Amino acid sequence: MTKSNELLLLKAVSKSFPATARGGEPIEILDAIDLALSPATSMAITGKSGSGKSTLLQISAGLLSCETGEVLFDGKRLDTLDDGRLSRIRSTCMGFIFQSSLLLDDFTALENVTVPAMIKGLGEREARSKALALLESVGLGDRLGHKSDQLSGGERQRVAIARALVNEPLVLFADEPTGSLDERNAAIIEDMLFALVAEKQVALMLITHNMPFASRCDQVYRLHNRKLEVIR
Amino acid sequence: MRTTLPWMLIGRKLGIHSSSAAKRRILFNVLLISVVVAALVFAQLFVVSMSRGIANKYALLGNGHLQVHEMAGTPIPTLDEIYDVQLVAQTYSLIYSPSKNLMVRLKGVEGSYFNEQRRGELTFLPTDLDAKGSSLPQVLLSTSIAGKLEVGQGDRVALMMISNNTLRPQLCIVANLYDSGYKELDDNLIFCDFSLMEKLFSTKADTYYELLVADNAISEVRSRLEGEGLSVTSWDQENFAVATNLETSRQAVLGVMVVVAILCGYFISELSRELIEDDKRRIALLKLLGAGNTLVRGVYFTTVMLVTLFSILVGTASGILLGLNLGSMLSFLAARSIPALSFYLLDFTVVIPYLDIATILLVLVLVSSLSVLWSLRRVAKIPLLISARFD
Numbered sequence: 001m002t003k004s005n006e007l008l009l010l011k012a013v014s015k016s017f018p019a020t021a022r023g024g025e026p027i028e029i030l031d032a033i034d035l036a037l038s039p040a041t042s043m044a045i046t047g048k049s050g051s052g053k054s055t056l057l058q059i060s061a062g063l064l065s066c067e068t069g070e071v072l073f074d075g076k077r078l079d080t081l082d083d084g085r086l087s088r089i090r091s092t093c094m095g096f097i098f099q100s101s102l103l104l105d106d107f108t109a110l111e112n113v114t115v116p117a118m119i120k121g122l123g124e125r126e127a128r129s130k131a132l133a134l135l136e137s138v139g140l141g142d143r144l145g146h147k148s149d150q151l152s153g154g155e156r157q158r159v160a161i162a163r164a165l166v167n168e169p170l171v172l173f174a175d176e177p178t179g180s181l182d183e184r185n186a187a188i189i190e191d192m193l194f195a196l197v198a199e200k201q202v203a204l205m206l207i208t209h210n211m212p213f214a215s216r217c218d219q220v221y222r223l224h225n226r227k228l229e230v231i232r
Numbered sequence: 233m234r235t236t237l238p239w240m241l242i243g244r245k246l247g248i249h250s251s252s253a254a255k256r257r258i259l260f261n262v263l264l265i266s267v268v269v270a271a272l273v274f275a276q277l278f279v280v281s282m283s284r285g286i287a288n289k290y291a292l293l294g295n296g297h298l299q300v301h302e303m304a305g306t307p308i309p310t311l312d313e314i315y316d317v318q319l320v321a322q323t324y325s326l327i328y329s330p331s332k333n334l335m336v337r338l339k340g341v342e343g344s345y346f347n348e349q350r351r352g353e354l355t356f357l358p359t360d361l362d363a364k365g366s367s368l369p370q371v372l373l374s375t376s377i378a379g380k381l382e383v384g385q386g387d388r389v390a391l392m393m394i395s396n397n398t399l400r401p402q403l404c405i406v407a408n409l410y411d412s413g414y415k416e417l418d419d420n421l422i423f424c425d426f427s428l429m430e431k432l433f434s435t436k437a438d439t440y441y442e443l444l445v446a447d448n449a450i451s452e453v454r455s456r457l458e459g460e461g462l463s464v465t466s467w468d469q470e471n472f473a474v475a476t477n478l479e480t481s482r483q484a485v486l487g488v489m490v491v492v493a494i495l496c497g498y499f500i501s502e503l504s505r506e507l508i509e510d511d512k513r514r515i516a517l518l519k520l521l522g523a524g525n526t527l528v529r530g531v532y533f534t535t536v537m538l539v540t541l542f543s544i545l546v547g548t549a550s551g552i553l554l555g556l557n558l559g560s561m562l563s564f565l566a567a568r569s570i571p572a573l574s575f576y577l578l579d580f581t582v583v584i585p586y587l588d589i590a591t592i593l594l595v596l597v598l599v600s601s602l603s604v605l606w607s608l609r610r611v612a613k614i615p616l617l618i619s620a621r622f623d
Contacts, residue, residue, distance in 0.1 A: 058617060063520070063616050063617055064617065083524055083525050083612065084524050084526070087519065087522050087523065087524035087525075088522070088524075090519075090520065090521070090522040091521065091522020091523075092522070094522075096520060096521075102517055102520075104514060104517065105514075106244055107244070111240075115237065115240075115518075115521060116521040116522060118236060118237040118240070119237060119518070119521055119522045119523050119527070120522060123236070124236045124240075163521075167522075
């Protein structure tokens with residue numbers, strides 16, 4: 001942990017993309033963003049579609065590199081780490097939930113949650129037992145043997161939440177986790193997500209354009225004109 | 233316990249839970265690699281067996297495995313590895329029929345010369361040699377020479393024998409016809425009784441001892457005989473051109489096989505490329521969940537190599553089985569007397585050249601391992617975000 005006790009720290013992060021795949025005048029997405037996320041706290045980034053919210057999350061999680069600035073995770077600069085150390089951090093300290101559940105198609109719900117635990121180095125039995133407990137806590141105890149295509153959208157997203165939490169990460173990156181769900185399922189997932197995050201003392205970085213959902217977080221920001229504005 | 237996850241992922245790639253497209257792709261590759269390996273093994277087995285068959289014909293009928301060039305009566309040491317010793321006289325002769333003539337190599341041999349092993353190399357016409365009742369010396373011609381001379385069993389031929397500047401004419405009767413199955417040998421070799429050569433040339437006949445020796449002991453026996461002060465040559469020295477051609481052909485074919493194995497090994501890397509291309513999203517997802525490039529590469533390397541090794545096993549077994557059943561096919565072809573095949577030996581014992589096959593397979597495994605490893609570099613280039621983008 002850094003002296004300032006920040007789990008995730010972004011310092012003057014800027015990012016731009018080429019206008020076309022062949023290059024051209026770059027389109028600036030983020031401009032000198034500063035951001036800090038403390039352990040066991042939640043933060044929401046809102047903004048219009050195309051404002052760069054997902055890009056900011058991807059840079060924060062080390063999935064995308066920034067042009068200028070620094071991203072420090074638990075005091076370490078992510079851009080200086082090799083593949084092995086980055087993989088290790090992703091496996092042990094980070095959990096991901098995307099708009100689409102991104103499950104392994106030919107694996108059952110239980111196996112989907114077991115895989116990250118086994119990647120972390122847990123034995124199959126231990127991994128299965130943790131996965132089982134998490135799937136039961138998200139209400140899927142009776143759907144363990146079902147594959148992705150045998151689950152509803154809400155169920156798949158619950159599997160994704162269980163998968164993201166199985167390795168007891170320090171931070172959960174959630175990019176529009178309810179974006180593809182109906183209102184009822186979205187509400188269930190929101191409640192479940194906040195309950196688990198609180199219970200497991202996990203930091204949350206939430207990307208959403210749903211203000212009521214965002215307002216449940218400790219800090220709320222809006223990404224507008226490449227800059228972050230504090231809402232709360 | 234960390235090994236469980238790779239095997240779980242490998243199992244999904246190869247097992248019954250994999251997608252039908254992946255199954256089809258893997259089955260197609262198994263089939264393709266197996267067919268290529270079977271063809272390579274079969275071709276090598278065919279070439280080596282034929283070469284050995286030809287060498288065996290030359291050794292058994294032409295000159296023996298070893299030749300001891302000493303005067304008749306010289307004692308030949310009794311060794312367990314030597315299983316036949318024959319005193320032989322040889323010369324070159326013109327042979328005349330009423331209409332044709334040919335230059336041939338004439339071998340004078342004792343009655344015991346055509347032992348069981350030599351008889352195994354020959355096909356005789358079903359006639360008893362002694363039943364002709366003629367007082368003329370008897371000669372044994374090949375069907376090939378008889379055909380060229382337009383003679384058959386019981387016909388008379390004249391020999392004009394040459395040895396040490398001495399010419400000896402002799403009228404003979406064709407006692408029987410043989411066929412060794414190898415045209416090159418049959419085209420110039422005829423046999424007569426040793427006593428005839430002895431009578432005609434006395435001490436001037438070129439005599440030597442032909443020794444048949446266990447295959448794996450030829451060099452050792454030769455050394456021991458030379459140690460006894462005997463002048464010894466081997467069949468490949470006596471038939472240098474033939475022996476060199478056979479060995480060169482074998483090496484050349486092995487070289488071609490190795491090149492084909494290298495190409496096949498390179499092709500196998502295509503399988504890993506295809507698997508990675510199919511699984512880009514899955515790989516990105518695994519990496520997002522914390523799997524390192526090493527784990528992913530290990531899974532795909534093992535998958536492809538398991539497919540390769542299984543295919544090699546199937547291909548090798550098929551090639552050997554095909555080769556072992558070659559006899560019936562060759563007998564069929566030999567019986568048809570197809571002109572295009574007349575210069576090939578079609579009647580030989582199939583032997584499995586383990587070392588050659590091992591060399592080909594080793595090259596195949598080595599090249600495929602390297603090319604698969606090379607192709608797996610692209611795993612590192614798969615962006616993690618592709619998993620999200622594809623959705």
